[in-house]
Amino acid sequence: MLYIWRYALTLPSHSSVTSKKSLIILALTYWLYFGQLGVLVPYLGIFLDGRGFSSQDIGELFAVITLARILGPGLWAGVADKTGNAVGIMRLGCLLTVLTFSSVFYFSSFWGLTFAFGLMMMFWTAVLPQLEVITMNAVSTSTANYGQIRLWGSIGFICLTVTAGKALDIFSTETPVYVSVGVLSLLFISTLFITAPAKKSKTESEPGSIWRFVKQKPFAIFIFASACLQISFGAFYGFFALYMRDLGYSGQQTGVFIAFGVLAEVGIFLVARHLISRFGVWNLLFASITLTALRWYLLADFAQHISVIVFSQVIHALSFGLTHAVSVHFIHQYLPAAFHSRGQAVYISIAFGLGGASGNYLAGQQWSQGTNAYETFVTAAVFAAVGALSLFLCSKKVMDGKAPQQA
Template identity: 25%
Template sequence: MPLSVRLSIFYGSLCIFGGINMPFFPVWLESKGLGAHDISLVLAATMFLRIVAGPVFAFIADRWENRRGVAILLSWMSLASVSLFLLTDSFWPIFFVSALLMSLWPSVTPLVESIAMRATREQGVDYGRVRLWCSITFVMAATGGGWLLEWNPASIIIFCMIGAIAIGAAGAHLLVKERPAAKRLRRPGGQFRISLALARHPLFIVGLLTASLVQATHAVYYAFGTLNWQQLGYGENLIGILWAIGVVAEIILFAFSARVLRRFSAPTLLIIGAGAAILRWTLTAFDPPLWGLFGLQVLHAATFCAAHLGAMHFVAAAAPGSLAATAQSLYGALSSGVVMGTATLIAGPIYQAYGGHAYLLSAALGVLGLAGALWLASRWNGGVLIEDTGDNPKTAGETETGSNDDRDHPERTRPGC
């Protein structure tokens, strides 16, 4: 079976869970008696745990050069964890099961992203065409979940989440076994030193923070979008369609991502995503009519997809190949953990007090993301930031004085852009 097909199938199986969990898990939490503040605590706490869990699992996977094996292990552990929701019925049990599950399942994503980006770089796989299957299954799950919720109690959501992870665990076995790279001559601790050097690089920090801020503009939407639409009188089926419109828009952009990446650099895509976020969330904050809401949902192609493509290609180009999963997990920890977690935690009381006007918080994050993207575009030349040279990692990839000239790394300059 071709590698691109294997990756497509796994991406598809991976995102069924997101299509159920993201729009409807808050509905299940509310059915258990949790208020807006409690919901934001549960969601934010699970995001903060990714700060540690994701990088640890990715570091192990890079060290073992066995990202597939770690992904399979995490998938089956996640299946056991999500099943524990059947035994929970109050805040603290729900909190701890959520924390366990979301320490494990999201840690799979940076592993498969590093595999996919390596396949893009080395074997010419079209990342967008592969990644769009994640969006396709997401929209199918969101639409189907909305339909099921119309005719069933909220408890159906947990059974859907269990089934989704079971499918994801089966899909993980389709990933191709990796062939270890040539033996790297590095004294003990060398991988940690180069990981630390990359994590401390100013441009890498700014790039990750910028992408994280743009993705965090979705915090209010992910946590309270469904609940807000319910309060506005929209039914679950229509809400599922609204979620689906946004994802269909991102699918279309993913399908043409190869052309997009030939025209736009990673920082430019982040600029587009941030600008669209400012527009989308500012207008959403004032409860637009349904026809306007449909149009704003189309902007998800920019606020999520364009920003995601920019982030993935920035991380893949800026980090050395030996730290592929570690670099992706650092982005995941900052984006889905620190920044998204903080935004979600803040969003809870703001939404409780001001309802839909909480989307103005998202617009403000978009402004910060736009500033970071503009700065990154002016400073990064598109090349690797830290050269993997064994015991002494060297700095590269900046346009400022003292950086290496682009001619030293012609094959790394603006990859895919």
């Protein structure tokens, strides 16, 4: 392991020109990163159910391991910003992720699996913030845009979600972890070939703490709305596959449902830059989060109809795809360059970490082996609605970068 890590650090991390090959490698890395999420996020509940855990156990385990996303991103991003070695941090995170994830084959108890997944998640949080910053910097020196690179993550999610769903119909509920180990190994290998733009000179560094920006009203409201959105995702991430199974849908159908939502996401990434320039950050966030509330209500009351599930999955293009593209854009425009990694880390820590953990725990407490599916998704809809309404506390012009920032 030490030899592999030393070798990874000796590989080139910086390039003054963004080549087509570099962009292809970034696209492949997104494919593998989100492809892994396509295996684990929808089917982790089925894996745990196969291990004999109750819905309350599943919700609590999801919540505990998600808490790692609170501390991890800030720790890794701080090191990346201060050392300027975002690529090295990303490689280390990928290597340690695959090694710690492999320990799930040796644990069977609740706390054993919680430890394995929690430790894996701590290292996993080193990957995406650095990848986002590297990609934003890379496309700034090329004719490509962020959405054109990021959409390959959605394609990877689709491919591996459908594949894993079909595999679950054929093989055991252990399938997701076997596939995950393979994908994580390939992800680490892909990062060995990533190069990033040259390090900034010391004169470009920005003194002070990231928190002086976080406490400003536009950023604070953005984080709150994002956290409410991720809380609302708790029911979907933790129990959608089990919900579909309880309603009589096969594993392959569930995989297709999930893949269809992500396919719609691909289209959004292709036009995200145009939508942001046309409608602005505030309008897109409000519309996307409001429609997410509608999405959860539809799943609560009408999930027995395939057409309703398909329509709700189309909204996923906005619930995740557009909100993510808009959020990355907002952070990149709102914060000085020296704080980009830490800004992404704060976003992931609070929104996905604290918000995601809260949503997972709450959904697990409500689900009750599926008997409270309606109440669980209605609660998710309420949180999404609160997030959308909170945006009215912030000026559109300030959030869109068309007015001076408020101290």
